[in-house]
Amino acid sequence: MSTAAAAEARPRSFRGGVHPDDNKRATDALAIERMPFVDEYVMPLSQHIGAPAKAVVMVGERVVRGMPIAEPGAFISTSLHSPVTGRVKAIELRLHPNGKMMPAIVIETDAYDSQRLPAAEPVDVAALCADEMVALVQQSGLVGLGGAAFPSHVKFKVPDDRCVQAVVVNGCECEPFLTCDHRLMLEQPQGVVRGTKLIMSQVGCERGYIGVELNKRDAIAALRAAAPPEIEIVPLQVKYPQGAEKLLIDAIFKREVPAGGLPLDIEMLVNSVGTTLALSDWLDRGVPLIERVVTVTGPGVAHPRNLLVPLGTPLSAVLEHCGGLVPGAHQVVLGGPMMGMAQKSLGVPVLKGTSGILCLDRTAAAPVREYACIRCGRCAEACPMFLNPTRLAQLARFEHVEELEANSLLNCFECAACSFVCPSHIPLVQWMRVGKGMLRTWKASS
């Protein structure tokens, strides 16, 4: 394998980006464990991008684990399934991790009933037409499990005038601290490969690529052992945000997805490792998206773990299962440290897009003082979209809305590499969000 050795000597990557400490030691050697069932589950109707799902159960109704409890509210929307066998206790407003009160189905667990999933026959994928497949995937409730939670069936709906030349599976996991995708690749390489093949046959594509950062050599070896020749395992340089799909494509193929466009515009399709695996679980075993792997980690939690958690489990229960927060823990973040969201309450549930529960102590949570911009250019050098973050922040601050668009603000996908490097602690990525809000309002009014 001399070509592979050469590839690893000079691994592929993108331009720009940053090198945060990966902090994965605490959990990368810990096998995925199953989180025990708890008394109550909260399933917000909106845990994906797009229209909220519509409840199809009534308060008081008995539900069985894996049965649909909400149907898609539109094409860009998806279904929800009960994570547990029990009874619908309420359909009411509950605190969502986004900080708002959102409608949710609350399910009380039946402690005396079985939580076994009904057995199902594998779907004969070859017998289905493309639209039937898309509908079938929508029924599974599958979304992008890397964090964005975009409904997966939408991606599989390839317009008639388009084709897919390469199916890419994203195993970068470039966010520091998170190890759930790493463990999945290591523990279920056959499943990842099977899912990749299913996507390839679904979109009629011959070539598959699985991109993995080089801090997961064991996963690369496991996937190589499992993959057929048409699926290439591509080792990538460890650099944040390698896992952004446009940058993954850039790294593997040296091709840029057009600004404002999708990978499909250059005939590619990207899904995360978790999504790929969940797809094979659904098509081969009939298991809808009712649970996901979550990395519970950080200096603020007693026993860091990789847990397979039923959706809707409150954070408090998950943390308790991990020994609780240690004294001095001051911040709980859903997702990774670069793009995650801090939570005020531990009552919020684990959602489809929750890749990690990161518990930080006082040192990390300390507020930092902002200094004047010294125009060092570190943010522009870090920006993987080649933008000038400090200039955009200034334009947003002074509300020069038209210039924001001219300076390609909408290319920003908020990876926060700029804020990470800024020596003056200017909240650059927050200014990008403020600017995008202004741009939306301005466009709506004109």
Next chain:
Amino acid sequence: MTKQAPELVISTAPFVREGVTTPRIMREVLLAALLVLVMACWNFGLGALLVVLAAAAGAAGCEWLFTRNQSPNPLLDYSAVTTGVLLGLTLPPAMPLWMAFLGGAAGIGLGKLIWGGLGQNLFNPALVGRAFLQAAFPTVITTWSKPVAGGDLFALPTSLFAAPLMHGAPDGLSAATPLGLAKFEGQVTGLGSLMIGDTSGSLGETSAALLIAIGLWLAARRIFDWRLPVATLASVGILSGLLYLLNSSSYPPPSFMLCSGGLLFGAIFMVTDPVSTPTTPRGAWIFGAGVGALVVLIRLFGGLPEGVMYAILLMNAVTPHINRHTQRRPFGA
């Protein structure tokens, strides 16, 4: 345990940071400048310390005077003191202290505060201070004392203590700088002397070896963009090398051009000022190349023996244009 949830802090991502901060950048540059000051004291006696202190006091005093109502006070970011120390190191050893103080105040006042403070200025504040002194006291700023090179460190030139508005009597021995000798006498100083720094010149500029070591250290710690000094030095090296190849009897060798005068000091401490230099990598190369070309032009074809200060100030003036024309094409555009 989580039964009684602790008070959780809400803030926005990212929750980790690289760790380089603006005050740390300033502190490390300041520390590097203080190492140069130690060398200056060895070469010119403790008067060097007094000149640098006077310039720093002028800079910090001016900053405080105009920002004393701001909280937190900008003095805490160390940038004004750094400017003052760097200015002090570009002055001749016998500079009257009141002039050094005035230069520091002018550098901060005219070079930084009237532009809107840290990050807003077009020109390098330390060099604005020096240009002010050059215009105001052209003779004093080109009077170079003979180095003591570890000799009598406590012999302070009396001109240091000249009363304000007075020049003071020049005392001690004066000596031409290596660049002056090359320009007006046709003598090329040996590389050994230039490396050690036992020559006359501005306080901080004499020891090439020390400056190179400090530059490597700062670059390795990512305190500045390494492209700026590399481009500057490469530009001087290449251009003066070409001239030397053309006519080695009338032009000095590139090694002399690189190691003499204020070039290394300027390349490491002035060209690397983030505020007054381009933000883009391509811009950094252009800026450095421009500085180098102007240095060679002024030194070899201009009326002055040294041109680093004007070269940098002139390139500062075109920095906004360089920035505008070197913005990168957005990804996927």
